[in-house]
Amino acid sequence: MRIIILGGDGYLGWPTAMHFAARGWEVLAVDNYLRRNIARETSSEALVEAPNLVDRAAAFEAITGKKIDVKIGDLADYRFMESLFRDFQPDTCIHYAEQPSAPYSMKGFEEARLTLKNNLDVTFNCIWAVKEQAPNCHIVKLGTMGEYGTPNIDIEEGYLDITHNGRDQKFLYPRQAGSLYHTTKVLDTDLIWFYVRTHGLEVTDLMQGPVYGLSTDEADLDDALLPNFHYDDIFGTVVNRFLVQAVAGIPLTVYGKGGQTRGYLNLKDTLQCVELAANNAPGKGELRIMNQFTETFSVNELAELVRVAGSSVGLDVEVKSIPNPRKELEEHYYNPKHSGLLELGLKPNYLTNDVLVEMLNKIIANKDQIVPARVLPRVVWNK
Amino acid sequence: MRIIILGGDGYLGWPTAMHFAARGWEVLAVDNYLRRNIARETSSEALVEAPNLVDRAAAFEAITGKKIDVKIGDLADYRFMESLFRDFQPDTCIHYAEQPSAPYSMKGFEEARLTLKNNLDVTFNCIWAVKEQAPNCHIVKLGTMGEYGTPNIDIEEGYLDITHNGRDQKFLYPRQAGSLYHTTKVLDTDLIWFYVRTHGLEVTDLMQGPVYGLSTDEADLDDALLPNFHYDDIFGTVVNRFLVQAVAGIPLTVYGKGGQTRGYLNLKDTLQCVELAANNAPGKGELRIMNQFTETFSVNELAELVRVAGSSVGLDVEVKSIPNPRKELEEHYYNPKHSGLLELGLKPNYLTNDVLVEMLNKIIANKDQIVPARVLPRVVWNK
Numbered sequence: 001m002r003i004i005i006l007g008g009d010g011y012l013g014w015p016t017a018m019h020f021a022a023r024g025w026e027v028l029a030v031d032n033y034l035r036r037n038i039a040r041e042t043s044s045e046a047l048v049e050a051p052n053l054v055d056r057a058a059a060f061e062a063i064t065g066k067k068i069d070v071k072i073g074d075l076a077d078y079r080f081m082e083s084l085f086r087d088f089q090p091d092t093c094i095h096y097a098e099q100p101s102a103p104y105s106m107k108g109f110e111e112a113r114l115t116l117k118n119n120l121d122v123t124f125n126c127i128w129a130v131k132e133q134a135p136n137c138h139i140v141k142l143g144t145m146g147e148y149g150t151p152n153i154d155i156e157e158g159y160l161d162i163t164h165n166g167r168d169q170k171f172l173y174p175r176q177a178g179s180l181y182h183t184t185k186v187l188d189t190d191l192i193w194f195y196v197r198t199h200g201l202e203v204t205d206l207m208q209g210p211v212y213g214l215s216t217d218e219a220d221l222d223d224a225l226l227p228n229f230h231y232d233d234i235f236g237t238v239v240n241r242f243l244v245q246a247v248a249g250i251p252l253t254v255y256g257k258g259g260q261t262r263g264y265l266n267l268k269d270t271l272q273c274v275e276l277a278a279n280n281a282p283g284k285g286e287l288r289i290m291n292q293f294t295e296t297f298s299v300n301e302l303a304e305l306v307r308v309a310g311s312s313v314g315l316d317v318e319v320k321s322i323p324n325p326r327k328e329l330e331e332h333y334y335n336p337k338h339s340g341l342l343e344l345g346l347k348p349n350y351l352t353n354d355v356l357v358e359m360l361n362k363i364i365a366n367k368d369q370i371v372p373a374r375v376l377p378r379v380v381w382n383k
Numbered sequence: 384m385r386i387i388i389l390g391g392d393g394y395l396g397w398p399t400a401m402h403f404a405a406r407g408w409e410v411l412a413v414d415n416y417l418r419r420n421i422a423r424e425t426s427s428e429a430l431v432e433a434p435n436l437v438d439r440a441a442a443f444e445a446i447t448g449k450k451i452d453v454k455i456g457d458l459a460d461y462r463f464m465e466s467l468f469r470d471f472q473p474d475t476c477i478h479y480a481e482q483p484s485a486p487y488s489m490k491g492f493e494e495a496r497l498t499l500k501n502n503l504d505v506t507f508n509c510i511w512a513v514k515e516q517a518p519n520c521h522i523v524k525l526g527t528m529g530e531y532g533t534p535n536i537d538i539e540e541g542y543l544d545i546t547h548n549g550r551d552q553k554f555l556y557p558r559q560a561g562s563l564y565h566t567t568k569v570l571d572t573d574l575i576w577f578y579v580r581t582h583g584l585e586v587t588d589l590m591q592g593p594v595y596g597l598s599t600d601e602a603d604l605d606d607a608l609l610p611n612f613h614y615d616d617i618f619g620t621v622v623n624r625f626l627v628q629a630v631a632g633i634p635l636t637v638y639g640k641g642g643q644t645r646g647y648l649n650l651k652d653t654l655q656c657v658e659l660a661a662n663n664a665p666g667k668g669e670l671r672i673m674n675q676f677t678e679t680f681s682v683n684e685l686a687e688l689v690r691v692a693g694s695s696v697g698l699d700v701e702v703k704s705i706p707n708p709r710k711e712l713e714e715h716y717y718n719p720k721h722s723g724l725l726e727l728g729l730k731p732n733y734l735t736n737d738v739l740v741e742m743l744n745k746i747i748a749n750k751d752q753i754v755p756a757r758v759l760p761r762v763v764w765n766k
Binding site: 116128162171186197198 | 496515563
């Protein structure tokens with residue numbers, strides 16, 4: 001079975017490439033280093049510099065004997081995208097190739113334009129490359145729980161059955177995102193939903209929550225195989241950021257009241273989820289949407305978990321509320337469903353004290369690399 | 384009061400420019416002739432060739448003494464868009480500047496890409512030019528009733544109050560469009576809705592049905608001021624197309640069963656509606672959405688109206704069903720609300736026999752110009 005991974009150098013893309021290669025899939029990983037370039041331009045480099053994708057793949061092959069093919073190029077260029085699908089003929093495509101930072105997308109005009117253009121163009125090109133060159137390829141698209149925002153009603157998995165004035169209709173669940181990045185994912189969903197209905201594509205759209213962790217079966221084999229671990233305000237997700245703050249002796253920065261609640265998952269579970277999705281295609285002309293997270297936490301709850309884990313390795317962790325740089329509800333109802341992936345067989349790795357301590361120890365080993373200025377919010381859109 | 388009209392050379396843009404100029408507004412009309420270029424490339428030129436926008440504006444000024452400023456340029460280029468808002472400082476912006484043809488957007492990859500890119504880029508640039516250069520400008524955006532598709536429940540005006548598992552939430556009304564063009568309008572709405580909530584823009588989004596007609600107070604003054612009257616499968620809306628078929632002795636081509644029902648309006652009412660919108664800004668941080676049509680008809684009903692009108696001017700009109708080139712329901716529930724514009728003061732011009740006969744007579748005067756090959760569907764997306 002052949003799988004192409006768009007955005008194969010990313011925090012999720014690289015572990016995903018290793019995961020499928022280790023399980024016998026023929027893997028093609030594609031990236032243009034957009035995230036690395038943005039990270040350098042915004043002084044948001046990862047905690048440990050990762051080898052480039054070609055070198056990572058070579059290291060992986062040297063250690064495991066398994067091969068990951070690599071192509072470097074811009075998937076927003078259709079001729080490049082099309083050539084990959086024509087030549088590789090993937091059975092499955094995992095699409096991570098998006099500018100993934102909400103704060104970056106809110107920085108200014110150029111950053112917003114890049115985010116809109118890159119994300120829409122890659123999704124559009126992916127749809128057309130499948131349609132024209134590999135019509136039986138199953139697209140596994142990474143969406144985000146952020147597409148839904150924080151509505152006052154239960155969040156279903158992708159769709160909502162509505163009764164109105166005595167009549168019924170099933171719709172895509174209405175979406176209302178809190179950043180331009182998240183809004184581009186809403187546009188992706190609209191675009192995919194249209195082409196699924198019109199051209200019979202086969203797509204799984206995974207609405208993922210924030211991911212934490214730097215351990216996977218393959219990443220643990222060697223330091224050269226580590227995921228990109230970001231702790232900055234641009235690319236760092238909240239758990240990773242809090243752990244670095246704990247190690248660096250910086251108070252954990254809770255944005256505003258800290259009641260913001262989201263669904264989280266372990267990096268290991270992202271790998272399980274995309275594998276489950278890849279092995280369970282929904283059928284031609286179907287858009288299956290699943291909510292991809294394992295448990296929900298408020299920011300205050302996360303801060304407390306990190307404080308406790310810090311204590312257990314001798315760190316004295318302080319928690320401090322700062323003005324919220326984001327425009328979001330700080331206290332809200334949140335009840336998102338997430339049974340789809342569990343029904344397919346997901347076995348969650350929860351956010352236990354052991355998991356946090358293991359992460360803390362890896363960060364402590366790289367404590368000298370931490371640049372404190374990167375961890376505080378540098379982009380504000382709540383003026 | 385200053386008004387900028389994006390897409391000022393269009394079927395709606397040009398009559399709108401004249402309408403506001405005649406009523407004392409300072410008008411700047413902007414276009415890059417995209418529709419004219421596409422019309423030529425696809426052999427879909429209008430029934431009567433219109434003077435270019437500069438010449439039209441000169442003719443209008445010669446006849447009425449009223450001025451319309453014109454700029455020719457590509458609004459998908461942000462530097463151009465920004466300079467217009469910086470220099471002109473409009474109070475109101477009417478945004479028509481989109482590739483408006485559903486069949487064109489479904490023709491192939493290049494046409495789809497152009498539609499997506501043009502429509503999203505212009506909307507994005509318009510949002511940012513207002514935000515950065517004219518933050519008090521009220522944007523009047525033309526959406527389409529096609530954004531809603533044909534759901535099995537009543538179509539409300541833009542929003543829907545949903546009760547789910549005993550809790551309530553107001554959402555944007557869920558959208559599901561039937562062509563890529565209509566889908567780009569859905570993306571526009573998502574984008575505008577995000578920036579309204581985040582940056583406090585002031586926007587009226589008009590969900591318009593298919594427009595018919597070629598008469599307005601100003602257009603009737605001189606042939607040089609006529610709107611672009613398209614009867615082809617690319618740009619021609621169904622009423623205009625049927626009337627030309629009636630005159631040319633071509634059977635009226637009903638797509639499939641002909642039960643497709645939509646909300647229609649007279650070109651004169653488009654002008655009333657945008658003026659009512661311009662004079663009733665919703666307030667900063669508000670997105671007011673109104674459904675812009677005056678009455679609903681099925682395709683079969685329209686064909687019958689045109690047949691009867693044809694008889695009354697001595698035309699023997701045949702009606703013929705042909706295989707539907709589009710992917711759409713041919714029989715469906717359709718109950719869209721449209722009270723918002725009536726409450727603001729809209730006085731509808733209905734599709735009477737007199738209106739149809741007046742149009743038939745104008746078409747008969749240009750009968751020699753009709754190219755029959757343009758009137759049958761040349762793009763099929765229902766394979």
